[in-house]
Amino acid sequence: MPLIAFTNARLLDPASQHDETGTLVAEGGKITAFGAGVAAPEGAQIVDCAGLCLAPGLVDMRVAVGEPGEEQRETILSASRSAAAGGITAFAMLPNTTPVIDGIAGLEFVARRAREAKLVKIFAYGAVTQGAAGRDLAEMGLLAEAGAIGFTDGTNAIGDALTMRRALSYARAFGKVIVQHPEEPSLAAGGQMNEGEISTRLGLSGISRAAEIIMLERDLRLVELTGGRYHAAHLSTAEGVELIRDAKSAGLPVTCDVAPPYFALSEIDIGDYRTFAKLSPPLRTDDDRRALIAGIADGTIDAIASDHAPQDQDAKRVPFAAAAPGVVGLETLLPIALELYHKGAIGLLDLLARMTFAPAKILGLPLGQLKVDAAADLVIFDLDRPWVINADAFRSKSKNSPFDKRPVAGAVVMTVVDGRIVHQS
Amino acid sequence: MNAPSAPNDEASLPDGLVWNRRHMLGIEGWSAAEITAVLDLSDRYVEQNRRADKRSTELRGRTIMNLFFEDSTRTRTSFELAGKRLGADVLNMSVGSSSVKKGESLLDTAMTLNAMRPDFLVVRHAQSGAPKLLADKVNCSVLNAGDGTHEHPTQALLDALSIRRRKGRLEGLTVAICGDILHSRVARSNIHLLGTMGAHVRVVGPPTLIPSSIDRMGVEVFTDLDEGLKDADIVMMLRLQSERMNGKFVPSPREYFRFHGLTSERLKVAKPDALIMHPGPMNRGVEIDSEVADDIGRSLILDQVEFGVAVRMACLRLLASTQKQSN
Numbered sequence: 001m002p003l004i005a006f007t008n009a010r011l012l013d014p015a016s017q018h019d020e021t022g023t024l025v026a027e028g029g030k031i032t033a034f035g036a037g038v039a040a041p042e043g044a045q046i047v048d049c050a051g052l053c054l055a056p057g058l059v060d061m062r063v064a065v066g067e068p069g070e071e072q073r074e075t076i077l078s079a080s081r082s083a084a085a086g087g088i089t090a091f092a093m094l095p096n097t098t099p100v101i102d103g104i105a106g107l108e109f110v111a112r113r114a115r116e117a118k119l120v121k122i123f124a125y126g127a128v129t130q131g132a133a134g135r136d137l138a139e140m141g142l143l144a145e146a147g148a149i150g151f152t153d154g155t156n157a158i159g160d161a162l163t164m165r166r167a168l169s170y171a172r173a174f175g176k177v178i179v180q181h182p183e184e185p186s187l188a189a190g191g192q193m194n195e196g197e198i199s200t201r202l203g204l205s206g207i208s209r210a211a212e213i214i215m216l217e218r219d220l221r222l223v224e225l226t227g228g229r230y231h232a233a234h235l236s237t238a239e240g241v242e243l244i245r246d247a248k249s250a251g252l253p254v255t256c257d258v259a260p261p262y263f264a265l266s267e268i269d270i271g272d273y274r275t276f277a278k279l280s281p282p283l284r285t286d287d288d289r290r291a292l293i294a295g296i297a298d299g300t301i302d303a304i305a306s307d308h309a310p311q312d313q314d315a316k317r318v319p320f321a322a323a324a325p326g327v328v329g330l331e332t333l334l335p336i337a338l339e340l341y342h343k344g345a346i347g348l349l350d351l352l353a354r355m356t357f358a359p360a361k362i363l364g365l366p367l368g369q370l371k372v373d374a375a376a377d378l379v380i381f382d383l384d385r386p387w388v389i390n391a392d393a394f395r396s397k398s399k400n401s402p403f404d405k406r407p408v409a410g411a412v413v414m415t416v417v418d419g420r421i422v423h424q425s
Numbered sequence: 426m427n428a429p430s431a432p433n434d435e436a437s438l439p440d441g442l443v444w445n446r447r448h449m450l451g452i453e454g455w456s457a458a459e460i461t462a463v464l465d466l467s468d469r470y471v472e473q474n475r476r477a478d479k480r481s482t483e484l485r486g487r488t489i490m491n492l493f494f495e496d497s498t499r500t501r502t503s504f505e506l507a508g509k510r511l512g513a514d515v516l517n518m519s520v521g522s523s524s525v526k527k528g529e530s531l532l533d534t535a536m537t538l539n540a541m542r543p544d545f546l547v548v549r550h551a552q553s554g555a556p557k558l559l560a561d562k563v564n565c566s567v568l569n570a571g572d573g574t575h576e577h578p579t580q581a582l583l584d585a586l587s588i589r590r591r592k593g594r595l596e597g598l599t600v601a602i603c604g605d606i607l608h609s610r611v612a613r614s615n616i617h618l619l620g621t622m623g624a625h626v627r628v629v630g631p632p633t634l635i636p637s638s639i640d641r642m643g644v645e646v647f648t649d650l651d652e653g654l655k656d657a658d659i660v661m662m663l664r665l666q667s668e669r670m671n672g673k674f675v676p677s678p679r680e681y682f683r684f685h686g687l688t689s690e691r692l693k694v695a696k697p698d699a700l701i702m703h704p705g706p707m708n709r710g711v712e713i714d715s716e717v718a719d720d721i722g723r724s725l726i727l728d729q730v731e732f733g734v735a736v737r738m739a740c741l742r743l744l745a746s747t748q749k750q751s752n
Contacts (some may be wrong), residue, residue: 195637196637196638197637197638197639197641197642199637200613200636200638200642201642202553202554202575203553203572203573203574203575203610204553204575205574206636206637208637273553273554273557273558317532317558318531318532319531319550319552319555319558319573320552320553320554321552321553321554321573322552
């Protein structure tokens, strides 16, 4: 059995709030021992971490891949490489492929491709509705049996209230979460960016913040009604954070995530029609941005997900209104999130929890922890190393990053999956 | 009247005018001095255009490509005449029959045309920001002839010239821009220009056609036409597109005319010498009554068309001066 020891590492385990320098030993793909007093066993491959951080590999709960159907944007292999380079050891893939993953054949295809890529762990959501079209329920039971990690229509909102009610009820039987893109479709239709002074100046049709707020308010009522588990993806508004905070204190089974662009950028970054800053939901105001950071810090926001949305040049080098929304994010998740730590907004362990243990828990995965007998999925990173993001160097097939040329601090040095080094820089 | 001191072929502009922009994408961010430079030069071209021989040679040898992705007879013709009167070669690209219909992207089309070395691309496009996208890639000057609901800079300049020639000034005037503000690039360019020149700008329209936070652009917002017109010096009516009239933004043309149509009766609350403008084409009986539109003493509508050519000549001439500097 392969035996590997990571010595002289700052061992960080968010789940147990463990932070000490020591050694972690993995054998046969599992963690066998870790801590200050642990010595590297004889015969082990030694990786001297030289005091760098060693944490559970990141778990990214929201990733779009172009395979099957739009392989020019991203394949499962290129997404795997990109994830490994970003310190992500497991990700959950949205079902918005062509065809939509609304049946077991789609899940099996993803599983096979992931096995062939053999880099990081790839899980897939099943669609809530057939074709992710928001009308008739997909075969959620069969999908759950075949390994669907949860259910979502991905980039589409479940707009119909009755459909959402039934989805929440039905998914309960299988213990799965429903992940919503919380945006009222009729209010968002045709919108290009946040509605306000800047959209008026640029002559772009706006999406009111009310589109998110109304959808969350409605969904939370339905959660109350059904008791179904609900997860709101990529929050963008201050009121959204507030609604989730209240729902949690009322004891509802509700969680949420945010993606780095929403807490690192605002609508101002659209500037003169920068299509790389076009997202769905749109970037909001600076007040919203600050409220999201507060939500991450106080735990209202459970998870930070990359919301990786690869788009090729043809989809972005067009007028703003014609451009596809989305940002590639696998390789910038950690450094952009670390900005929050470096600015003093949140402690390191709590920040890491949002990208490891917490999303794993939402998805019911036994990942994201340093624990004996747990999978040796690890990221080793230099907390302070300064570097400049260079989109051209991304492993992702797509380069649509609003963070290109941004100076950051914190770099992935090594990524380990099941005790095997899958990335090293 | 003497012929204007002929602007010549040299790179230097007449009378020490200063110009530094390579493109004209929008009025936002322009200084009062820049706006005044265009208007002053336009005045000279108004005179040139009234002569029997309307041609000069200032842009001899230059090539202007009119690239209109949206139909427009008026603006395209105006740019075409402007170019020809300055001695340039003008090409009208008919987009309907071009490769754009075959799926070629906007940028590819522009790069192809750019390779033929035009000096100016005059671009109209249905999407906001399209001229900016082109300006970042091509090495000629890009003139925005209207992009989506963003800006229409030459329209605002010709409106300003029409007002200035009749009123003698822009500063201190109260201008009411009325109608479909939400979808109007003309309104946005005029708000930037008139505000910069010290006019008091009002926007007037039904609430569904007033864009979010427009007050942050320094205008006063009215949803009642009578209040909005009170003591106005200039009443600028906007066109309401038919597809917006039938229940989408307003219930019907009839209802719109009842509350937002300009009639001579309504106009009584404005200043007695208030002037009426419209960027055309007009919907008579929807946003404006024929009696008002055709009142020679009050309507600037034909002045706007006439001065449009002069303003576009001035814009081309000013941009040409920076091309020489950069070559």
